[in-house]
Amino acid sequence: MPKNKSGRKGLVTGKRVVGLNSVSIRRTQEVREIPIEDIVVPDWMGDDDPIFSCLYRKYITGKISGFLTRVPMNFVREGFFLASRGFEYRCDQPPEDVVRQTMREIRGGGRPSLHLYSNLNASSDVRFMCPDDVAVCLAYRKLGFGAVPAVVLSPGKDSLPFSSFETRVDARYVARGANVRGIVSASVPKKIPSITGIALPEAPAEMLDRFQKELARLVGRLRLFHAPSPNEMHYHHMVFSALVRMQETLRAIQLLLEQELWYQALSLLRVLYEIHLNFCFDWMQPETNYRYLAAAAVFDNKEVSRQKEVMSNDLVSKGVARDIAVDQAGAAWKPVALASNVSEKAKLSKIGIMHHRDIYEFLSQITHQNFEVASLHANRFNDEDFLIIDDSVRKTYLRFMDLIVSEFAFCVDQDIGVAIA
Incomplete structure (x- = not known):
């Protein structure tokens, strides 16, 4: 969920102001206490x-x-x-x-x-x-x-x-x-969603076009399904946000691949992956988990530690024993820590369960351009085809992209009903 440190009260879209941020997002109905004797x-x-x-x-x-x-x-x-x-x-x-x-x-x-x-x-x-x-x-x-x-x-x-x-x-x-x-984590899956199927298209543009059509279909379904009301929640707005961010990232990848900039496109695969992992975290329990993602967007690890200390000190001031107060504060902030940790969030996703180490460690190398990646390019110093990516790397990249986008699309599709009532 986005940070809002600019002081703006909303994002302007055309003439309409959308006042949603990590604080104003509403996901649960108002809870009221009533006397037990009034329950019928x-x-x-x-x-x-x-x-x-x-x-x-x-x-x-x-x-x-x-x-x-x-x-x-x-x-x-x-x-x-x-x-x-x-x-x-x-x-x-x-x-x-x-x-x-x-x-x-x-x-x-x-x-x-x-x-x-x-x-x-x-x-x-x-x-x-x-x-x-x-x-x-x-x-x-x-x-x-x-x-x-x-x-x-x-x-x-x-x-x-x-x-x-x-x-x-x-x-x-x-x-x-x-x-x-x-x-x-669930058991290692025997099957995983794939939009492209077993055989990858020869042209990456064809594959990316399939992804964009599927995401556009889901945007249409979501808009048709949503029914605005005075008490509406904002979950559909955040699903829409995830869909749009996926679409925009895929467009950026397509532009890079058209110029044969494969290693630059590889770094955007990590963006796709983290959009998916955050969505999975939210998708599991939309009426509660958004709070943890919102807190993780606002507080870094140092600030989370400080907030736990503030909470434990507050509990001690109310008469709670120090060890119990520390334990309570740690438990309360545990899901925020999970929401901040990519490896933990990967345990929720089927592709994360199967391939997190393969995807994230390799993509981290690409993103940070460590010495191993630098050496890879150095070894092609005398190669006339130095811009050509290795075929195995190309296929691995396309397959990972397929699995990430496909599982994301599957989750969204499972969470949209038909527009009745």
Whole structure:
């Protein structure tokens, strides 16, 4: 997310002023406290799911972890199976107006998380049950979403479909709530999205044209899907920003390749990669993770350390023991540290899981023009074709670009529904 140190209140686009920055971005609905006695359970809500209730109590008391992730909708079934009655199926029956209101909120940029757990019914092939967020689940399904934000309280023995943020409540300080402990990578994928397919086009221009057409298609889908409203969130605006930055970077790469400036274009591959990694971080949990990216954009490592110290000192002044205060401050700022670390963010992406070391270390050499790269050019001193890039480097570059752009496009595509309701 961009820094805003110029004092401007917004960016001017034509005659319209867009007052969005890392502070003004809005991603969550306003939260209000109401007396417990005023809470009314609607008639359409059915019985409690004893499995989910048990898991949730364990989660909020620090006995188990929760995993913040994305889950494909075809892995999820709303409702639950009641084990005590031979796995009888039960499900809330939210009225159509409740579901449609949720759909409107999602089209306005909301991305509420589903609370899921691993299905224990051996006779059912669905992997996760969603007993508590039925209206939200139905809204996502009616809108045609591919993968949605989720909090998984019981993942099961298999790896989750996507990487996740592990969160846990410290049982000693339950009132603090859950904190992010770290990133848990999904298993090394057997397949990865590719726009070009197995065979790379002979002409890089053809490949770049395919990328631009796909990104333009996604921009069109996003604009059609978004429904402005008085309570709209700004998630779609940030997805649009990522799409535009991808498009602009690809245009810059194309201009360089037209002039056979391959090594200069290589440095822009790192830009593409980091746009994708930041997007993946945000995409996993849009209603919370933007805060950590915003803080990481404003505070460098030194300032993060200072902020932790300020927070711990404030807690001590309120009577909290020094060691506990330091621990609480560290836990609170942990996700900001993750958002600032490229290697950590790479654990979220399929291409990062597979190729982060290969991509980032090599591209870092190119970007910083270290001695090894300088030597590579020096060895071509007497070569008449000194501007020609090695064919293996060329193919590797194009393949990495394909995998980065393709996974980015896949994630965006999974997060845009159809324009109904």
